[in-house]
Amino acid sequence: xxxxxxxxxxxxxxxxxxxxxxxxxxxxxxxxxxxxxxxxxxxxxxxxxxxxxxxxxxxxxxxxxxxxxxxxxxxxxxxxxxxxxxxxxxxxxxxxxxxxxxxxxxxxxxxxxxxxxxxxxxxxxxxxxxxxxxxxxxxxxxxxxxxxxxxxxxxxxxxxxxxxxxxxxxxxxxxxxxxxxxxxxxxxxxxxxxxxxxxxxxxxxxxxxxxxxxxxxxxxxxxxxxxxxxxxxxxxxxxxxxxxxxxxxxxxxxxxxxxxxxxxxxxxxxxxxxxxxxxxxxxxxxxxxxxxxxxxxxxxxxxxxxxxxxxxxxxxxxxxxxxxxxxxxxxxxxxxxxxxxxxxxxxxxxxxxxxxxxxxxxxxxxxxxxxxxxxxxxxxxxxxxxxxxxxxxxxxxxxxxxxxxxxxxxxxxxxxxxxxxxxxxxxxxxxxxxxxxxxxxxxxxxxxxxxxxxxxxxxxxxxxxxxxxxxxxxxxxxxxxxxxxxxxxxxxxxxxxxxxxxxxxxxxxxxxxxxxxxxx
Amino acid sequence: xxxxxxxxxxxxxxxxxxxxxxxxxxxxxxxxxxxxxxxxxxxxxxxxxxxxxxxxxxxxxxxxxxxxxxxxxxxxxxxxxxxxxxxxxxxxxxxxxxxxxxxxxxxxxxxxxxxxxxxxxxxxxxxxxxxxxxxxxxxxxxxxxxxxxxxxxxxxxxxxxxxxxxxxxxxxxxxxxxxxxxxxxxxxxxxxxxxxxxxxxxxxxxxxxxxxxxxxxxxxxxxxxxxxxxxxxxxxxxxxxxxxxxxxxxxxxxxxxxxxxxxxxxxxxxxxxxxxxxxxxxxxxxxxxxxxxxxxxxxxxxxxxxxxxxxxxxxxxxxxxxxxxxxxxxxxxxxxxxxxxxxxxxxxxxxxxxxxxxxxxxxxxxxxxxxxxxxxxxxxxxxxxxxxxxxxxxxxxxxxxxx
Numbered sequence: 001x002x003x004x005x006x007x008x009x010x011x012x013x014x015x016x017x018x019x020x021x022x023x024x025x026x027x028x029x030x031x032x033x034x035x036x037x038x039x040x041x042x043x044x045x046x047x048x049x050x051x052x053x054x055x056x057x058x059x060x061x062x063x064x065x066x067x068x069x070x071x072x073x074x075x076x077x078x079x080x081x082x083x084x085x086x087x088x089x090x091x092x093x094x095x096x097x098x099x100x101x102x103x104x105x106x107x108x109x110x111x112x113x114x115x116x117x118x119x120x121x122x123x124x125x126x127x128x129x130x131x132x133x134x135x136x137x138x139x140x141x142x143x144x145x146x147x148x149x150x151x152x153x154x155x156x157x158x159x160x161x162x163x164x165x166x167x168x169x170x171x172x173x174x175x176x177x178x179x180x181x182x183x184x185x186x187x188x189x190x191x192x193x194x195x196x197x198x199x200x201x202x203x204x205x206x207x208x209x210x211x212x213x214x215x216x217x218x219x220x221x222x223x224x225x226x227x228x229x230x231x232x233x234x235x236x237x238x239x240x241x242x243x244x245x246x247x248x249x250x251x252x253x254x255x256x257x258x259x260x261x262x263x264x265x266x267x268x269x270x271x272x273x274x275x276x277x278x279x280x281x282x283x284x285x286x287x288x289x290x291x292x293x294x295x296x297x298x299x300x301x302x303x304x305x306x307x308x309x310x311x312x313x314x315x316x317x318x319x320x321x322x323x324x325x326x327x328x329x330x331x332x333x334x335x336x337x338x339x340x341x342x343x344x345x346x347x348x349x350x351x352x353x354x355x356x357x358x359x360x361x362x363x364x365x366x367x368x369x370x371x372x373x374x375x376x377x378x379x380x381x382x383x384x385x386x387x388x389x390x391x392x393x394x395x396x397x398x399x400x401x402x403x404x405x406x407x408x409x410x411x412x413x414x415x416x417x418x419x420x421x422x423x424x425x426x427x428x429x430x431x432x433x434x435x436x437x438x439x440x441x442x443x444x445x446x447x448x449x450x451x452x453x454x455x456x457x458x459x460x461x462x463x464x465x466x467x468x469x470x471x472x473x474x475x476x477x478x479x480x481x482x483x484x485x486x487x488x489x490x491x492x493x494x495x496x497x498x499x500x501x502x503x504x505x506x507x508x509x510x511x512x513x514x515x516x517x518x519x520x
Numbered sequence: 521x522x523x524x525x526x527x528x529x530x531x532x533x534x535x536x537x538x539x540x541x542x543x544x545x546x547x548x549x550x551x552x553x554x555x556x557x558x559x560x561x562x563x564x565x566x567x568x569x570x571x572x573x574x575x576x577x578x579x580x581x582x583x584x585x586x587x588x589x590x591x592x593x594x595x596x597x598x599x600x601x602x603x604x605x606x607x608x609x610x611x612x613x614x615x616x617x618x619x620x621x622x623x624x625x626x627x628x629x630x631x632x633x634x635x636x637x638x639x640x641x642x643x644x645x646x647x648x649x650x651x652x653x654x655x656x657x658x659x660x661x662x663x664x665x666x667x668x669x670x671x672x673x674x675x676x677x678x679x680x681x682x683x684x685x686x687x688x689x690x691x692x693x694x695x696x697x698x699x700x701x702x703x704x705x706x707x708x709x710x711x712x713x714x715x716x717x718x719x720x721x722x723x724x725x726x727x728x729x730x731x732x733x734x735x736x737x738x739x740x741x742x743x744x745x746x747x748x749x750x751x752x753x754x755x756x757x758x759x760x761x762x763x764x765x766x767x768x769x770x771x772x773x774x775x776x777x778x779x780x781x782x783x784x785x786x787x788x789x790x791x792x793x794x795x796x797x798x799x800x801x802x803x804x805x806x807x808x809x810x811x812x813x814x815x816x817x818x819x820x821x822x823x824x825x826x827x828x829x830x831x832x833x834x835x836x837x838x839x840x841x842x843x844x845x846x847x848x849x850x851x852x853x854x855x856x857x858x859x860x861x862x863x864x865x866x867x868x869x870x871x872x873x874x875x876x877x878x879x880x881x882x883x884x885x886x887x888x889x890x891x892x893x894x895x896x897x898x899x900x901x902x903x904x905x906x907x908x909x910x911x912x913x914x915x916x917x918x919x920x921x922x923x
Contacts, residue, residue: 426565
């Protein structure tokens with residue numbers, strides 16, 4: 001990548017490229033400021049006459065299917081990441097493409113995982129041009145070292161749907177790994193030996209890609225019920241021995257943190273929800289599968305029982321702890337984006353009150369509303385947060401890619417977004433003067449909970465008032481920051497970042513929020 | 521992990537720990553040289569942020585210690601400055617380069633001196649060679665933290681622990697916690713005192729005390745250090761009785777010096793001394809525990825129970841602690857922060873007890889004001905000892921924030 005990149009300053013004061021992978025970009029304009037005036041994209045019109053009347057769309061293998069789809073140089077190919085680090089389909093698709101001999105593919109997974117690191121070889125061999133999707137571990141390092149030919153594009157789960165819907169990304173071929181499917185292409189994630197729960201991340205791909213291939217290791221006679229993916233969108237079905245390693249798809253049991261500091265953070269978050277009056281009958285919340293989030297759910301459950309409070313719905317990533325809330329009648333519903341453990345998978349497949357959702361229902365900027373903004377409180381992590389509550393979730397403080405955005409940006413639209421973070425990791429302060437990579441604007445982040453105290457965004461006077469007489473350690477964020485800097489022996493040095501953009505962080509509306517710069 | 525991580529094989533000139541699982545610590549290896557100045561190699565997981573700061577500190581510490589020529593290799597796992605200073609000093613001493621100089625970290629403000637009869641419901645044990653547990657220990661709100669130099673520290677690491685505990689006392693803010701140090705059995709414990717007393721711990725736990733002479737010995741040593749280092753605030757003593765003989769001498773030990781504020785019991789060693797199993801019900805130690813409570817009471821000091829070893833068994837802990845309180849103990853040890861709130865709840869008087877005591881205190885105050893000698897509540901006369909107990913209970917409840 002030797003082309004000169006023009007940079008512009010966006011509304012968050014960050015320097016961002018005005019062109020990414022040959023496409024002009026809109027710099028971030030501010031929350032809710034961008035309104036694209038286009039029609040939604042659509043795949044080509046098809047006719048049922050071209051599909052087998054008996055509904056049998058099977059082909060012998062993935063390579064044949066890709067050839068039938070007309071795979072050629074420069075196409076956009078996509079996968080979902082519901083099988084997480086256990087996925088065996090995405091790499092097989094890329095290897096089949098290599099065998100066919102095509103070059104310069106844009107790989108568009110909903111997220112990539114460390115076990116897919118051999119995608120690096122395929123980039124070296126020019127089979128893949130670049131990746132648009134979360135990158136961490138070896139793929140993240142490859143990107144941040146500036147070795148990828150194109151720029152990485154990091155989008156939230158909702159942002160991926162937005163990009164597909166408004167035409168920013170056009171998927172040529174979607175390959176969907178399905179834990180259960182029939183020969184017509186109806187597919188389900190909640191049953192089968194490789195069950196993963198929902199298939200929501202593949203829904204947009206199934207509806208908007210030119211061609212759709214379903215790959216399954218559990219082919220059932222028509223009909224496959226429930227059909228989370230509708231066979232009417234599907235061109236071909238391929239049966240394989242195994243789509244993934246069940247041990248790595250979901251963890252057997254999710255572990256609550258045992259760190260006393262993290263337990264303390266979790267307890268503070270739960271007590272904050274109670275004392276701020278958010279935890280009341282009919283409320284809702286979302287929490288992920290990190291150690292602090294799990295412990296938070298466990299504490300909150302005790303408080304809900306003590307106060308006789310019941311939630312109307314909770315949003316997952318589902319885990320054993322959310323499932324227990326459902327089973328104990330402490331929530332009416334789980335609206336689930338992805339199951340993180342076996343309890344989550346078993347519950348979604350057997351309990352009608354545990355419902356699979358997608359980024360369309362939950363996160364999409366181009367939807368006529370979405371669930372995320374209806375959630376009363378969400379508990380999230382972050383790698384860094386600054387004194388203006390801006391947060392980073394995608395890079396280490398040294399600038400290397402660490403996490404995808406996931407639903408993180410989308411969740412910031414909830415009634416109260418809470419970052420639950422230790423005040424320092426090893427010796428590295430989490431509260432800083434300026435975040436390395438801006439992933440969430442501070443005006444969207446309401447509360448930062450650390451083991452040393454709780455900082456409330458001054459913009460949220462209502463929350464400050466609500467906990468005025470609380471015994472919780474509510475402190476200005478600068479206070480916590482200076483205390484931690486004192487412990488750590490001064491402010492950390494700023495990382496030395498290069499001046500070449502290697503990836504961009506998109507805001508939920510498709511505008512460019514920040515740049516990831518080459519490191520090392 | 522490197523072989524040098526094992527304290528038993530640590531080489532001269534090495535100190536600390538490193539490896540994937542290690543947090544907040546570092547490993548220092550110093551090779552003395554005759555000339556050529558300092559050659560410092562640093563690998564650190566926080567290098568991009570604090571690499572320069574660490575190199576600067578290493579040179580400064582070596583200069584303070586008078587080390588001019590050496591090859592120094594550091595593997596840092598995110599250690600804080602006071603830990604870095606302690607490990608370098610230990611390595612330097614182990615290399616035989618400096619024995620008298622100290623590299624003291626920046627001093628955190630000292631908390632208020634601790635009162636003789638303050639609440640001592642919970643004391644959290646922190647192993648003296650493991651820095652990661654100390655940093656946030658005060659946040660979890662135990663009444664006291666114990667920086668332990670005794671049983672949690674391998675014999676080969678006693679020197680390292682002493683220096684680290686000294687620096688911890690000096691640099692770490694433990695909030696409202698009383699800062700206790702458990703020294704080793706005498707005579708090794710006297711060396712511990714020389715290192716840590718200048719940093720003014722609030723209380724010294726003396727392990728395996730069997731007669732009052734041992735307490736007196738510690739007291740003398742502290743008095744000398746007090747004068748030498750101009751210390752004008754209390755350093756209390758808590759002897760731990762861990763043997764048949766210690767229990768039999770409990771009364772004399774409790775009264776050994778003015779500075780004894782509590783007697784603690786150590787049940788692992790006590791049951792070993794008796795040759796019986798330590799059970800969750802504790803029947804085998806009932807005599808020792810009640811005897812200790814009685815001796816403490818006779819000397820006007822607190823009786824403090826042992827620890828409950830099963831961190832996962834919160835119900836067992838609650839039962840043990842409630843039983844402890846019923847026997848007359850005022851607190852116990854904890855080995856994990858999760859035990860603190862359970863212990864505090866168990867040693868707290870119940871709302872009914874508090875309410876009853878408050879009514880008695882109210883009646884007592886009324887009687888005082890109106891100059892009536894006899895305290896009565898309704899139709900009942902209240903005996904003076906009952907009034908005394910109520911006053912004590914209300915005072916305790918207030919200290920716990922319950923009344």
